[in-house]
Amino acid sequence: xxxxxxxxxxxxxxxxxxxxxxxxxxxxxxxxxxxxxxxxxxxxxxxxxxxxxxxxxxxxxxxxxxxxxxxxxxxxxxxxxxxxxxxxxxxxxxxxxxxxxxxxxxxxxxxxxxxxxxxxxxxxxxxxxxxxxxxxxxxxxxxxxxxxxxxxxxxxxxxxxxxxxxxxxxxxxxxxxxxxxxxxxxxxxxxxxxxxxxxxxxxxxxxxxxxxxxxxxxxxxxxxxx
Amino acid sequence: xxxxxxxxxxxxxxxxxxxxxxxxxxxxxxxxxxxxxxxxxxxxxxxxxxxxxxxxxxxxxxxxxxxxxxxxxxxxxxxxxxxxxxxxxxxxxxxxxxxxxxxxxxxxxxxxxxxxxxxxxxxxxxxxxxxxxxxxxxxxxxxxxxxxxxxxxxxxxxxxxxxxxxxxxxxxxxxxxxxxxxxxxxxxxxxxxxxxxxxxxxxxxxxxxxxxxxxxxxxxxxxxxxxxxxxxxxxxxxxxxxxxxxxxxxxxxxxxxxxxxxxxxxx
Numbered sequence: 001x002x003x004x005x006x007x008x009x010x011x012x013x014x015x016x017x018x019x020x021x022x023x024x025x026x027x028x029x030x031x032x033x034x035x036x037x038x039x040x041x042x043x044x045x046x047x048x049x050x051x052x053x054x055x056x057x058x059x060x061x062x063x064x065x066x067x068x069x070x071x072x073x074x075x076x077x078x079x080x081x082x083x084x085x086x087x088x089x090x091x092x093x094x095x096x097x098x099x100x101x102x103x104x105x106x107x108x109x110x111x112x113x114x115x116x117x118x119x120x121x122x123x124x125x126x127x128x129x130x131x132x133x134x135x136x137x138x139x140x141x142x143x144x145x146x147x148x149x150x151x152x153x154x155x156x157x158x159x160x161x162x163x164x165x166x167x168x169x170x171x172x173x174x175x176x177x178x179x180x181x182x183x184x185x186x187x188x189x190x191x192x193x194x195x196x197x198x199x200x201x202x203x204x205x206x207x208x209x210x211x212x213x214x215x216x217x218x219x220x221x222x223x224x225x226x
Numbered sequence: 227x228x229x230x231x232x233x234x235x236x237x238x239x240x241x242x243x244x245x246x247x248x249x250x251x252x253x254x255x256x257x258x259x260x261x262x263x264x265x266x267x268x269x270x271x272x273x274x275x276x277x278x279x280x281x282x283x284x285x286x287x288x289x290x291x292x293x294x295x296x297x298x299x300x301x302x303x304x305x306x307x308x309x310x311x312x313x314x315x316x317x318x319x320x321x322x323x324x325x326x327x328x329x330x331x332x333x334x335x336x337x338x339x340x341x342x343x344x345x346x347x348x349x350x351x352x353x354x355x356x357x358x359x360x361x362x363x364x365x366x367x368x369x370x371x372x373x374x375x376x377x378x379x380x381x382x383x384x385x386x387x388x389x390x391x392x393x394x395x396x397x398x399x400x401x402x403x404x405x406x407x408x409x410x411x412x413x414x415x416x417x418x419x420x421x422x423x424x425x426x427x428x429x430x431x432x433x434x435x436x437x438x439x440x441x442x443x444x445x446x447x448x449x450x451x452x453x454x455x456x457x458x459x460x461x462x463x464x465x466x467x468x469x470x471x472x473x474x475x476x477x478x479x480x481x482x483x484x485x486x487x488x489x490x491x492x493x
Contacts (some may be wrong), residue, residue, distance in 0.1 A: 109423055111384035112377055129380050129421065 006032045015051045015082065018073075022057035026065065030072065037076040050219055051082040052158070060088045100137055110134060112147065128171055136160070139219070158198050163209055167194035172204065179204040228259075230333045230343040231465070232362035234386070236378030238349030240370045240401040241430075244440060245421045245458075246346035247275045249366070251447040252462030254303075254310040255295060258341040261300065263313045263332075265358040266348035270315035277443020278303060287316035289320065290328040297337060305448070313339075321353045326360035333361030342465075351385060366427065367393040371402060371413040374423050380422055396427035396463060428461035429472055430454050 019073030121138035132148035145166030151173035153160025264272035284299035303310040347358035369379040406412040
């Protein structure tokens with residue numbers, strides 16, 4: 001009986017898909033991939049670049065191995081790797097992804113000089129005093145008063161929002177936009193239940209909390225928003 | 227076993243040393259055995275305020291570096307019958323001469339013999355602060371009704387909350403000028419306590435007598451007729467666990483005003 005092939009090439013609407021078997025050794029796979037692609041490139045002689053998707057099944061590839069495979073395929077003149085798809089990720093990555101999608105609930109006062117940082121959303125039950133900082137990869141919700149600095153979407157997420165029961169920040173940052181309070185604000189003006197977001201013109205807007213319902217429907221987690 | 231209480235503020239000049247001297251004095255007046263420890267090495271003041279400057283022989287650095295025994299360095303306050311002692315800071319070296327571990331050890335030793343150890347902390351958040359708080363069981367944060375002092379107090383409270391084995395700090399609002407607070411030119415006491423959200427243990431009015439007394443080397447707490455003195459004595463009693471209502475600033479003023487009116491014969 002003929003040995004099962006470790007590398008199979010399939011054509012789909014989006015382009016070629018290379019299915020790489022996940023039970024053989026990596027070295028064996030590389031050798032076979034090399035052979036197969038070399039044979040292939042002799043057959044066709046077009047100059048167009050063809051994008052290829054690589055599906056490695058249940059095999060985990062390190063960054064080095066990914067680069068290695070990409071290089072190997074790229075060397076075959078008209079093939080470009082679009083992405084490498086794997087069913088497995090490391091625990092580390094899984095934890096990171098989980099953290100990014102989590103709401104971290106913190107119950108304390110962020111005092112001057114203190115920094116609260118989380119990769120996902122932050123729900124703070126307490127105040128942020130002047131000089132205190134809250135940084136989140138996602139949204140920031142503050143149940144007390146925000147008198148310090150808040151930075152939402154710090155990894156470049158423009159959709160992130162900041163909401164606070166009392167909005168008197170020294171500075172607001174969303175993604176890479178920065179907004180500070182105007183110098184001429186009336187200090188005893190009530191700024192209750194407000195939110196900050198970036199609108200379509202990339203301007204930071206501070207408005208009533210209720211507008212978020214229209215503007216950021218994806219804040220709803222129940223309906224599979226994230 | 228006694229208790230070590232650190233008096234701190236972050237910002238300089240808000241009245242840490244005065245507060246330390248007066249709380250120590252008031253506790254001694256209540257019959258407690260008290261040791262004042264000045265940790266502001268290089269910039270010592272507490273001995274001057276207590277009027278004990280010219281009796282210093284050894285200092286805190288001599289003790290931690292084992293050049294003398296603790297009891298040799300302690301300066302006894304003759305006004306109190308063996309109830310109040312001062313461990314002065316060194317003036318010739320700086321704050322790096324002592325480590326937090328050494329301070330912890332020193333506090334453990336002192337706690338054997340004294341009911342209360344009042345530690346006067348230097349301004350700032352550097353080594354001097356770390357030294358002062360490392361051996362303390364409780365902390366009192368002193369602030370004045372100024373935005374900058376409150377901001378620094380906030381920072382200090384944050385650092386104190388990180389300390390292990392320390393109770394939540396208590397707040398003293400010092401140098402209150404009632405007329406400015408009323409007119410809104412100074413931060414309100416409620417505003418300050420709400421902002422810092424720690425328990426208020428005392429308020430002290432701005433009183434010229436305090437400065438006079440300090441310059442004479444006699445803590446104001448020894449003078450029972452001054453407003454500030456009563457405020458400090460009340461703080462001491464609250465430290466001892468008594469529950470005493472805060473003295474309303476208004477009524478004191480009204481009282482004085484009434485007396486004046488009576489004096490001038492105005493009805």
